Structure formats: C-alpha cells, structure tokens
Amino acid sequence: MARTLHERIRSDIEARILSGATSPGEKIPSEQELMKTYRCSRMTVNKAMTVLNNAGLVRRRKRAGTVVAERRTEAMVLDVPDLAGEISNRGQTYRYALIERLIRKPVRGHGDEERLARTGELLVVRGVHSADGQPLAYEERLVSLDAVPEIAREGFTQEAPGSWLLRHIPWTEAEHRIGATPAAIAWAALLDIPVGGACLTVERRTWRAGEHITMVRQHFVAGRYELIARFGPTPKPA
Amino acid sequence: MARTLHERIRSDIEARILSGATSPGEKIPSEQELMKTYRCSRMTVNKAMTVLNNAGLVRRRKRAGTVVAERRTEAMVLDVPDLAGEISNRGQTYRYALIERLIRKPVRGHGDEERLARTGELLVVRGVHSADGQPLAYEERLVSLDAVPEIAREGFTQEAPGSWLLRHIPWTEAEHRIGATPAAIAWAALLDIPVGGACLTVERRTWRAGEHITMVRQHFVAGRYELIARFGPTPKPA
DNA sequence: CAGTGGTCTAGACCACTGA
C-alpha cells in the first residue's frame, strides 16, 4: 500500500490524525516543511494535502496554515450519527436507558462476535434511546475489549456506548446495512409498540485502521427516524 | 462556478458525459489534445482528469487512453439502484407488473408534485417489482414531463420507469430518505403481506443539472431487501 | 514501438491573512 510518494505522505498524515496523535485544531507542518521532510517538490506535497482537505480531515487557510479538522462533518454522505446530539439539536430531550450490560466471551460460531473478539472478551450493551420520553430505538451493541479495553470501566447507565465511542475512539471505516424488521417479542414492549410492528433496522460495523471496534443493531420505531443521503457525480468541494 | 482552469476543464467534460453527449465506452480527447484545446500544461489537464477518474465518470488506461465509464459503479457510497439488474445479478428472475399509469396535472398544494411539474404535467406510474415470482417492492413514481417529455410515449407494461430513466436520462444529483412504514391498505395485498406489516421505505428524488426529474417512493417487504453503505476517511481509489 | 497516462521536479505568480 501507498506505493507513490504523494500517497505515502497522505497516509502518513492521515494515520497521525486518525490515531489521535494530532488533535483537532492542531497545526500540521507547512508545505515547505513537508518538502524538506520528504525531500520532494511542492506539487507532490500539495497533491497529498489536497486529498486530505477534500476528505475533510484537515482545514487549510492561507497564511494560517493547515490544521486538523474538527471531528466528522456533513461532508460524509452517510455519517455515524450521534443520536444524543441529533435529538438535542431538534430541541427534544434525549435520554438513554440501560437494559443490560455484561462482559463475556464471544459465542462460538457466531461470526460477528468472533470477528470482534479474536482473543479476548466482548462488552455487550442493550439499551433504549428516547426523545421527549417517547421510545425511539432499541439497540444491541457489541464492543471489542481487545480494541477498546478502557471501555470496560464504563457503566453506560446514563450515556449510550455509541456517544462514548464517538468521543473517545475515532473510527476510520464504517459499514451500514439498512432494512426493515417486524418488532420482536424481546424488545417490542421496550419501544411501546406491538410485536410485529414495523421498525427501521440499522446494522453498523465500524473499524479503526482496519481493526474491528464495534457492531450495533438499532431498531427504530417506524416513522420516528429517517436516514438521509445526498449525492452527486463529483464530490463537492469542502 | 468553475473559476479555475482545471475546474473548467473538469466541468466541461463532466457536462458532456452527464448530458449523454458522449456515451459509455466512447473516447475522450487525450491529455495532449486537451492541452492544445485549453492552451495549458499537462499537469492542469491531468488534475481535471484525475478528479473525473476518482469520481468514476471515466476510465483511464495507458496507451488506450481515456473513455467514458459504464453507467454508475460501486464507487458511489449510495447509488440509484437498478432493481432489474440487481435481481438478475443475484440469479433470480425479475419481473415488473404495472398497476396504473396516467398523465395528469399536479395536485395543488402538494409540494412534491408542484416542484416536479412547475408548468406542465406529470407522469404517474404505480407498479410492483418481483423476484422469482415473489413480490419485492411496490412503487409509486412521479416523472416531470417538462424535464422528460419523451417518456410520455412509454407504456411501462413490462419495464419499470426507473430502468428506462437510468438508460435514457443521466441523473446528476440524488437524495434518499430511508425509513420504515407499516404496509398500507392500498398496497399490502399487492405485496402479499398483511396490512401493517413492516416495510422498508425508500423515497428518492433525482435531478439532472439542478432540474428535478423524478420522485419515487418504494416499499420493500421487510427482510427481502437491504441498503448497504460503506465509507471511510479518504475516498477509495478506483 | 509509439502513444498514453502516472508521477515528479523546480520553478513561478498570486491572493489571502495573521503577526
């Protein structure tokens, strides 16, 4: 991977940002400095930085230089949403209610669980998100304790594990699977809907630099939540 | 818009592709020719073409040159899917059954209809997609006859309007709204499911160069269809 | 083998903007 020089420069800096070694707002070496570091021309450095800029990982301003961008922006076609933030932004009161939290070995033969915990254990958290006192979604989450050992200390009685993860563990890749499901006996009552009632189901897996971090399955009460995606032929300039 | 030279080159060629003036497989002028056309250096041409290549609009091969890419690829995070093609690719038999087709004025006060048909009329098509004889989705579609007058000649008894549009009218922007819905009385029987049964609902609006082309609402039987989106920090190379 | 694109260089002029 990264066979050309501008790709190597890009992935070096990208890795530093994604690993959290540099924080949002922090300055990145100027093109002049990078030219010296990599012993190359300015065009080559510029090409690498332009890609990072278009991807929204850095912000560039003349004279001020290049800084690490604030976490995730609307630039993503589909984002990993923070439900707590989204609901607050709508002016509603967000609440997370913990149903169950436990740490255990992965179930043998269960693909997702074994992929997440190759050697160690899993954190399993079940809870309900609500807006203005009305249940919005039931979620079941698995977190790899290999990847995020420090999460074992968290109780998640007030805050959803998703919000905690967004704050502490930067993700680099994500996959959404979106479908519809009839409400199951196990959680229909938690959402205050009849068994078999329509739900929007989002299954999301996230990775950090290729390492599988977490898998979550969220069931939203029909009509109370929508996913929106806009897209065009050429990525929009930032 | 397009204030810099490489942006102008890119958008010129992009417009030619999106308007259908050049078809998939057709050759695009080489960098040498474009240098002469725009009286600029090769780096400038190359920058424009690299963007088009990353966006998946063209395919470049040494010696063979640059050609317009086949319609939409997996490069899109979320695509406008051609159900007929997707189902055939899975090895199933696809069928489209027309329920209703009519041309009429937009309903006054109906936002979507008035936005689509500002001066003229609308084509309204209702139908059912099925795979191996099993109903998959019910769809209601509105098409602007201002934007696509030639579609008035099509009957859509065998082919879905979506497939026809993908072949004839290149879209440039799209918006998805994805949610869950209980099956309505009007179409539950068409999908062979009980009223209130869970459905995945996709509402999609598409534009061509800012002009609103079509709006479709599709209801998929729960469990028979999934939308998948993968995304990372830097767009993947093509 | 000749034309194409992929990459890179060493320079240039410019607009912007914070010290």
Place this chain on the structure above:
DNA sequence: CAGTGGTCTAGACCACTGA
C-alpha cells in the same frame, strides 16, 4: 509585510499496452 496555500508551467522519466 511575510508566510501560507492555490494554481499553473514546461519540462522529465517511466510503465504500460495496443497497433
């Protein structure tokens, strides 16, 4: 006003691959 990034030039060497 000085440092930064945005853009562009005119050249170069190379790998690839179809005529």
